[in-house]
Amino acid sequence: MKDMIIATKNSGKTKEFKTFFAEYDINAMSLPELSHEIEDIEETGTTFEENAALKAEQIAELLQIPVLADDSGLVIDALDGRPGVFSARFAGEPKDDQKNIDKVLAELEGVADRTARFVCVLAVSVPGEKTVFKKGYCDGRIADAQAGHNGFGYDPIFIPKGYPQTMAQLSSDEKNRISHRSDAIHQLRDWVKNLR
Numbered sequence: 001m002k003d004m005i006i007a008t009k010n011s012g013k014t015k016e017f018k019t020f021f022a023e024y025d026i027n028a029m030s031l032p033e034l035s036h037e038i039e040d041i042e043e044t045g046t047t048f049e050e051n052a053a054l055k056a057e058q059i060a061e062l063l064q065i066p067v068l069a070d071d072s073g074l075v076i077d078a079l080d081g082r083p084g085v086f087s088a089r090f091a092g093e094p095k096d097d098q099k100n101i102d103k104v105l106a107e108l109e110g111v112a113d114r115t116a117r118f119v120c121v122l123a124v125s126v127p128g129e130k131t132v133f134k135k136g137y138c139d140g141r142i143a144d145a146q147a148g149h150n151g152f153g154y155d156p157i158f159i160p161k162g163y164p165q166t167m168a169q170l171s172s173d174e175k176n177r178i179s180h181r182s183d184a185i186h187q188l189r190d191w192v193k194n195l196r
């Protein structure tokens with residue numbers, strides 16, 4: 001089994017990557033699983049691409065091995081695209097999923113247009129090579145109230161297009177079939193197959 005380093009400290013993302021990569025006989029390892037502690041990478045970019053590159057390139061440079069990073073978030077039309085790249089810390093530091101959900105619901109109170117999408121940008125950095133990017137989407141809308149306990153982040157308030165329930169009410173298998181992360185990962189298929 002090959003190892004793949006995922007430059008993330010988010011346990012929800014990590015669980016999803018482990019499931020995806022197990023299919024290719026790849027052991028996806030997140031930063032907290034490494035033997036030495038890795039400092040947080042500052043996400044100073046203004047786009048998902050910039051932040052994904054910062055995470056992938058800095059960790060690949062440090063470890064001198066191929067690294068994949070994920071920068072993702074929730075883009076809400078009625079909020080002019082917010083929380084967007086600030087999704088993790090929308091309600092301030094330290095990041096808190098419940099506070100983020102409460103803030104979105106409060107800002108959308110009485111708002112009829114609830115269309116939104118999850119976006120996931122994956123950056124793969126191989127030392128000495130140009131970084132490769134893949135972008136995935138999942139369209140949907142923001143629920144009036146939160147429901148469900150699966151997944152992470154904003155899943156309890158995100159209703160994927162064509163579904164009656166929230167992402168957090170879907171099984172992990174179902175989420176992994178339709179999510180922005182799965183959309184992006186599937187575009188990496190050929191690269192993953194050639195990984196040595």
Ligand SMILES: O=c1[nH]c(=O)c2ncn([C@@H]3O[C@H](COP(=O)(O)OP(=O)(O)OP(=O)(O)O)[C@@H](O)[C@H]3O)c2[nH]1
Pocket residue numbers: 007008009010013043070071072073074087088100118151152153154155156158179181
């Ligand atoms: O309901 C959700 N289902 C998802 O599938 C999902 N994917 C991303 N998000 C939100 O967007 C932030 C990413 O921010 P982000 O890419 O900077 O990650 P992070 O800071 O949590 O971890 P790291 O990978 O940077 O270490 C996350 O914290 C979440 O709030 C999601 N919410």
Ligand SMILES: [Mg+2]
Pocket residue numbers: 043088
């Ligand atoms: Mg982050």
